[in-house]
Amino acid sequence: MNKLSLSVPLSLLCLSAFSTEATTYITAKAMLDVNNGKLISTPLIQIDNGVITQVSTGNLPTLQQGDEHIQLLELTIMPGLMDMHVHLTSDPTVPRSERIGQSIPRQAIKAAYFAQKTLNAGFTTVRNVGAQGYSVIAVRDGINAGDIIGPRIWAAGPSLGVTGGHCDNNRLPPEMKYTAEGVADGPWAVRAKVRENIKYGANAIKFCATGGVFSKGTKVGIQQYSLEEMTAIVDEAHMRGLTVAAHAHGTSGITAAIKAGVDSVEHVSFVDDEAIKLAKKHGTWFSMDIYNTEYTLTYGEQNGVAQENLEKERQVSKRQRDSFRRAVDAGVNMVFGTDAAIYPHGDNAKQFSRMVEFGMSPLQAIQSATINSAKLLKVEDQLGQLKVGFAADIIAVKGNPLNDVSLLENVSFVMKAGTVY
Missing domain, CATH: 2.30.40.10 (Urease, subunit C, domain 1)
Incomplete structure (x- = not known):
């Protein structure tokens, strides 16, 4: 023996x-x-x-x-290219009224389909900034296990938001007593929600600092979370080693998110000089989706986008592109983020031409989707x-x-x- x-x-x-x-x-x-x-x-x-x-x-x-x-x-x-703002569960060609009735398993199937489509378009890494039911986390794990095909995914769980805010669901009547699963109010409640997301596998965190274009009853420029609440979110996530993205269109929300220490601010539509200076001081990354306007205004109505949301898109689009140019000229850290799901998945690269049109060199645009995005995710020595x-x-x-x-x-x-x- x-x-x-x-x-x-x-x-x-x-x-x-x-x-x-x-x-x-x-x-x-x-x-x-x-x-x-x-x-x-x-x-x-x-x-x-x-x-x-x-x-x-x-x-x-x-x-x-x-x-x-x-x-x-x-x-x-x-x-390989990297997109730091996608929503793989959402299909812009399906009317929003129909999407409300989709189950979490159905959304996960959609995400798997769109994940492969995104990879085939040359995007080998994405950050999914919010999805219901931890569906994209399951898709990420399936990709990592070799069950399905798709890019590397940094996946946030349900986006954190205030009651009645952009990351809540305000489209259902009060008798249904529905609250989106990411809703949390107050510093300790938001900490608990971050912990819950991490518990179920999130490797990124996203919260809504202001109103948004595609929600009901919110104003895009109005701040939602307080600075105290934002700071609690960021502190809890950073303590666990996760990056934090803040959805923020309005000036006060952008400024508060930067002061709270977020890693990236998404959309950044109504930015001012103070916010630009703060972003440069803190090294904050801007992720600005300047491609999808034409798609929304051309196809939004036939895809069930309400007039309220189309009007908000009209208010935001030009200002956001002006803000993009100013941020580029000022030398703010910029990453490539498209908000894929507002337009069809797989068309992510169409934003590059818009970035060049509004102030970037082709190399800067490419760097935003390669070395810069890798720095945001803290994997610049690997990707x-x-x-x-x-x-x-x-x-x-x-x-x-x-x-x-x-x-x-x-x-x-x-x-x-x-x-x-």
Whole structure:
């Protein structure tokens, strides 16, 4: 028995010494270095176990048995894109009155479908900022387990909000006594709600600091949570190592959220000079969805968007784009966030052209969806660049996106963690 027990591990050691894991190599026409904006000719990327292990130029791989060589000879490769504001459970083509009747399981199925669609569009990482019933957390876990296909997901649970505010549901009559599951009032109540979200798997937190465009009976510019409540939310989430996003259209809500220490402010429609200075001082990230206006105003009515909400969109859209330009000119930290679900999932990259139109260079727009988003999520040493030690999240387009950023709307190749999708 002693001899047998020794011979088993020895034989395993011998096997491991003479066997090698298969390696994947990618060659391409060019590679975009998103850190400095340089286009590098004839790159060679080596990938082992889903991680980039070598980056060189002008070489061809030496293949061993079982290795794979992916040749993208007419394409430019770059890091997978990242969208920091999506809602995978929501379908803008379904009337809102119909969405109210959708069960949590039905929403989870929708999210799984849209997750794959989003990955296929070149977005290998997203942050889902709010969904009912922990549905997107289940989808995230299913992706991580290999049950379904989709991007990396940072998933907030139900968005926190005040009673009757933007993150509550005000569309049902009082006799139904319905309150959205993220509603919490007061500093200790919001702490408890953050803890509940974390308990059920959230790895991000989102709260509504002001009214919103698509809620009933809220004014987009009016602050909802107090500074004391916002500070409690942020403190509780940061104590547990989670980033916090604050939905905020109005000036006072934006300012209070920054003072409370949020990691990112979403929408940022009515920003003023004080808020811009505060954001720069605190290193706060702005996530501004400046693409979806045309979709809402063109298709919103036929998709069941109420006139109240369409009118609020008209009030917000131009101001938000003006605010975007001012924030860019001032050098505020910016990430790519589209509010996907207000427009169809998979069209995320259409925002890049809008970002360039309203003040960014193509490189700045691309950086917002790569290295900047990775910094917001605190994974800048793992995602957002094509470097040794980083995850092999790689996309490819035909041409140079620095010359034409709209090329990102037609991604030809998508790899996440070394797997081609």
